[in-house]
Amino acid sequence: MYGFESADVGVMSGAILFIQEDLKITEVQEEVLVGCLSIISLLGSLAGGKTSDAIGRKWTIALAAFVFQTGAAVMALAPSFPVLMVGRLLAGVGIGFGVMIAPVYIAEISPAIARGSLTSFPEIFINLGILLGYVSNYAFSGLPVHINWRIMLGVGILPSVFIGLALFIIPESPRWLVMQNRIEEARLVLLKTNVSEIEVEDRLVEIQQSAGTANAMRHEQKAVWRELFCPSPSVRRMLITGCGIQCFQQITGIDATVYYSPTIFKDAGIKGNAGLLAATVAVGFTKTMFILVAIFLIDRVGRKPLLYVSTIGMTTCLFGLGLTLSLLGNGPLGIKLAILSVCGNVAFFSVGIGPICWVLSSEVFPLRLRAQASALGAVGSRVSSGTIAMSFLSVARAITVAGTFFVFSGISALSIAFVYMCVPETKGKTLEEIEMLFKNEKERRGVELELRDVEHLVQKEPSG
Known part of the structure; x- marks a missing residue:
């Protein structure tokens, strides 16, 4: 799902050079074209939470x-800037659905011991998509200007085709199945992703306890959004962590x-579109290679140490890039240091945050809150991304x-201070154990009593 946005990001960075030349768009139109995708994707992210609870995680991915396919096709065939914007808006909605549902689905289907690696694994496809976008830009840049950018944008359809094929193989989320009281189906899915039947039954008990709380909330007619906007202390801490890290990213x-x-490279002194x-291909290659480091280390070293390395490294590289552009621009040394700083920044980004x-x-x-809260976090991410992209040139x-x-x-x-104060270590913990990290002592005792009650009920059911 992340491949949608990554292909678009990689392709658009080069295609915009030729769109500007072919359609004669202004600098403001360029900013709107680039940045609106992130803003409009929040509509998909907001709708994605409710949609994924209603029709399931799997079919939200299909939607x-x-x-996104529809939007990419419209962009590739657009005869004018207004039609190009229509395709861009459709693509943004598709991306909004994707960035919200993908991490939720992977986290819910993964065993605790490998959840970090599996949830971050799609980042490979983000970076691979960006790299392929850069390569396609370079490969097609020699074609006539009214054709090359259309082919570049058309390449963005490929990731969604692969996702469509994968839907014939992937199962539904076991946690969503439990929420729909489809317990046997959930058990079958868990058996495919856990090593033992005992572990499956333990996970099923935990999920049923969480789902019971979610279903009780529905029976009481207590809206999830009301809890998110009027949160308890533990939910407030979760929101600060989950939404805050999205915005800082x-x-x-x-x-x-x-x-x-x-x-950036033009400001550093590189001349000509081909150069x-x-x-940018070097940037994409670096970004792709270093995500492999993160996937290897995330369940070994932990989340928080990698976040420290990432944020400190990014701070250093961004400051170095500012110094390079202000003091050494337009010379061979300035060009080399600018490329090194940008590559370093994306490398540290890919290793951690x-x-x-x-x-x-x-x-x-x-x-009970995961889908809607993740959607809220994705909205913060999309608004932040769009604001930065739409204002950068100005x-x-x-x-x-x-x-x-x-x-x-x-x-x-x-962001270094935020990681220190607000982000707990979640390595190796089940989703239910992570929930306990955000609760105070009184809230923990209440949850432990509820869990024991559920366990007693489960043990009595066979003899009933």
């Missing part, structure tokens, strides 16, 4: 793939770095590109 400027990397696009953001935002919420014109990256460096420094 996302269909909507974006406001440190990663989308601006990726979308506008040709602009600019070749430099990039994948771990999605892992944490899918782990920290209880079952801000850079006002305070220079170098000044903009000094600002991103300051924000990245704040």
Whole structure:
């Protein structure tokens, strides 16, 4: 699902050079075209929470793939800027569905011991999509200007085709099945992803306890959104962690770095479209390689140590990029240091906050709130991403590109403090155990009593 957005990000960073030349769009239209996708995707993310609870995680993925395919096709065939915007808006809705449901589905279907790796595994496809987008930009840049960007955008249809084929294989989320009282189906799915029947039964008891709380809330007519907007202390802590990490992932400027990397390298002194696009391929390759490091380490080292490495490294590289552009621009040394700083920034992003953001935002919420709270976090991410993308050129014109990256460096420094104060370590814990991390002592005792009651009921059922 992340492949939708990644293909778009990689492709659009180069295609925009040729769209601007072919359709004669203004700088403001360029900012709107690039940034509106993130803003409009929040509609899909908001709808995705309710949709995934109503029709299931699996078929929400199918809906996302269909909507995105439609938008990508419209963009590739667009004869004018207004039609291009219609396709862009459709693609944004599809991406909104995708970025909300994918981490929820993977977290709910994964065993605790491998959940971090599996939830962050799609980040490979994000980065691979960006890299392939960069490569396709470079490969097709030699074609006539009214054709090359259409082919570049058409390449974005491929990820959703693969997702559509995968739907014939992947099962439904066991936690969603339990919420629908389809217990035997949930047991069969858990048997495919856990090593022993004893572990399956233990997980099933935990899920039923969480689902019982969710169903009780529905019977009491207590809306999930009311709990999210008037949260208890434990839910408030979950929201700060889950939504905060989503926002920090974006406001440190990663989308601006990726979308506008040709602009950054042009400011550093690289001349010609071919040279600019070749430099972006190096960025995409670096971003893809370092996500493999994160996937290898996330369930071994833990979430929090990787987040420290990531945020400290990003802060250093962003500050270094600002210094390079302000003091060494337009020279061979400046060009090399600019490429090194951008590659370093995306490498540290991929090692930590990039994948771990999605892992944490899918782990920290209880079952009754997970879909809607993840949707709320995705909205924060989309708004942050869109705001950065739609304002980057204007801000850079006002305070220079170098000044903009000094600002991103300051924000990245704040993210280090956020990780220290607000992010717990969740490595190796079940989703139900993670929920307990956010509760105070009084709330923990109440949950333990409820769990014992459920266990007694489960033990008595066979003899009843």
